[in-house]
Amino acid sequence: MIEVTTYDTAIIGGGLAGLSAAIRLAGMGHQVVLIEKEKYPFHKVCGEYIGMESWNYLNQLGLDLKGMVLPKIDQLQLTAPNGNSFLSSLRPGGFGISRYLLDHALMEIAKKMGVHIMQETKADAIDFDGKFRVSYNNEGVQKECISKTCVGSFGKRSNIDIKWKRAFLDQQDKRLENFIGVKYHLQTSWPENRIGLHNFENGYCGISKIEGDKYCLCYLTTAANLKKEGNQIAQMEANILSRNPHLNSIFLNSKVEESFPVTISQVSFQSKTLVENHVLMAGDAGGMITPLCGNGMSIALHTGKIAADLTDVFLKGKITREEMELKYRQEWQRKFGIRFRSGRVLQAFFGSNEKSNGFVGFFKQFPFLAQPIIRLTHGRSF
Ligand SMILES: Cc1cc2nc3c(=O)[nH]c(=O)nc-3n(C[C@H](O)[C@H](O)[C@H](O)COP(=O)(O)OP(=O)(O)OC[C@H]3O[C@@H](n4cnc5c(N)ncnc54)[C@H](O)[C@@H]3O)c2cc1C
Numbered sequence: 001m002i003e004v005t006t007y008d009t010a011i012i013g014g015g016l017a018g019l020s021a022a023i024r025l026a027g028m029g030h031q032v033v034l035i036e037k038e039k040y041p042f043h044k045v046c047g048e049y050i051g052m053e054s055w056n057y058l059n060q061l062g063l064d065l066k067g068m069v070l071p072k073i074d075q076l077q078l079t080a081p082n083g084n085s086f087l088s089s090l091r092p093g094g095f096g097i098s099r100y101l102l103d104h105a106l107m108e109i110a111k112k113m114g115v116h117i118m119q120e121t122k123a124d125a126i127d128f129d130g131k132f133r134v135s136y137n138n139e140g141v142q143k144e145c146i147s148k149t150c151v152g153s154f155g156k157r158s159n160i161d162i163k164w165k166r167a168f169l170d171q172q173d174k175r176l177e178n179f180i181g182v183k184y185h186l187q188t189s190w191p192e193n194r195i196g197l198h199n200f201e202n203g204y205c206g207i208s209k210i211e212g213d214k215y216c217l218c219y220l221t222t223a224a225n226l227k228k229e230g231n232q233i234a235q236m237e238a239n240i241l242s243r244n245p246h247l248n249s250i251f252l253n254s255k256v257e258e259s260f261p262v263t264i265s266q267v268s269f270q271s272k273t274l275v276e277n278h279v280l281m282a283g284d285a286g287g288m289i290t291p292l293c294g295n296g297m298s299i300a301l302h303t304g305k306i307a308a309d310l311t312d313v314f315l316k317g318k319i320t321r322e323e324m325e326l327k328y329r330q331e332w333q334r335k336f337g338i339r340f341r342s343g344r345v346l347q348a349f350f351g352s353n354e355k356s357n358g359f360v361g362f363f364k365q366f367p368f369l370a371q372p373i374i375r376l377t378h379g380r381s382f
Pocket of ligand 1: 013014016017018035036037038044045046047048049050051121123124154155156158159160180181182206218219267284285289291295296297298300
C-alpha cells in the first residue's frame, strides 16, 4: 500500500544547499519536505573552511555564528612537495566550522520553521507528470510524496544521477574525475587564523581550525594514487603525502579523533546540467567546484537561495515553470560561471610534483599575483 502526501516543494538531499533552500522556502510560508538519507548529525568529507561571503546569509537563516565562537581565517599558506612555502593574507577570508555542527544546526532551524524532515530516508526516484512524485523507502515501506516543485540537492553523485543517466557520468575529460577525498578531525599545533594548502604528488591537503580545540585536515587525490599504495590510506599517507615536509610534520604531531578518517570516492568536477527533469539542481548536484577554491559550501548555500527564491515566485503564480527553469540557469551562469572555469584551470596546476613545485615557486617570486587569483575563486556576500 503506497502512502501519499502533498507539498509545495520537495527537497532531495539535506546538505547545505537543501537545508538552506528548505529554511528559506518555509520562511516564505510554503509547505516543504526535505528527504535526507543519513541521520543528523553526521560527518562529511569537507575541508570545513567556509568563505566570509556566507557569514551574513547563515545569520539570516537563523544561526548565531557569533555565539558559536568560531575561528576566523585570514592567512593562506601554500606549500609544495619540495618544502617550498608561500604565505599570503587571505581577503576577505573565512571561518572554520564542522559539517557535523553546521548541518545539524541548520536542520534544527528547518524543523522549527515547519519543514517536514525525513531522515534516514533515501529517495529512489523523482518523476514528473505536471507534478513531482518522489518515491522513497522508509523502514521497509515504499512511500511517495507529491509536490508542485522540486529541488535536487543530493550532492556530488547519487543514485538519482545514475537512474537519470546524467550526462556528467559519461564525460571524457579524465583529468576532472575519479578523485577521492579523505578527512580527519585532529588536535595539533597550527596557527588558528591560517589555512594550509599542502601539495603532494597528484593531490593537495587542506588544514584549518574548526570549533573547539579541533582542526580539520582534508585532502583530495586521485583514485590511482590510492590504488598504487594497495588501497591503504595509511600507506599512501606515509609514502606519498609525507614527502611534503610540512605535511609530514603535521602527521607526526597530531592526535586523530575517533571515527576518522571519513572518505569519499568517485569525485568528479565535470560540468553538470542545472535543470534535469524539471528539478532545479542546487549545490554539488548542479556543479562541483574544485576544493582548491575552498568555497563549495558557499556556492551550495547561494544556489539553494536562488533556487528557493525562483521557486517562491513560481508558486505565487508570477512566472511559468519554463521561466523559472530558464532564470535559474541564467542566474547560475551569471553568478558562478567564471568561478567554476577558474577552478578547473587552477586544478590543472596541481598534479605532478614539478607542477606544484613550479606553482608555489611562481607565487614566491610574484606574490602580488596571489590576491587577484584568490579573488577570482571567491564570491561576494549574498
Ligand atoms: C575533499 C573536499 C574538500 C572540500 N573542502 C571544502 C572547504 O574547505 N570549503 C568549502 O566551502 N567546500 C569544500 N568542499 C566542497 C563542499 O563540501 C561541497 O561543495 C558542499 O558540501 C556541497 O553541499 P551540497 O549541499 O550540495 O551537498 P552535500 O553536502 O554533499 O549534501 C548532499 C546530501 O544529499 C544526501 N543524499 C544523496 N542522495 C540522496 C538520496 N537519494 N535521498 C536522500 N538524500 C540523499 C546526502 O546524504 C547528503 O547529505 C570540499 C569538497 C571535497 C570533496
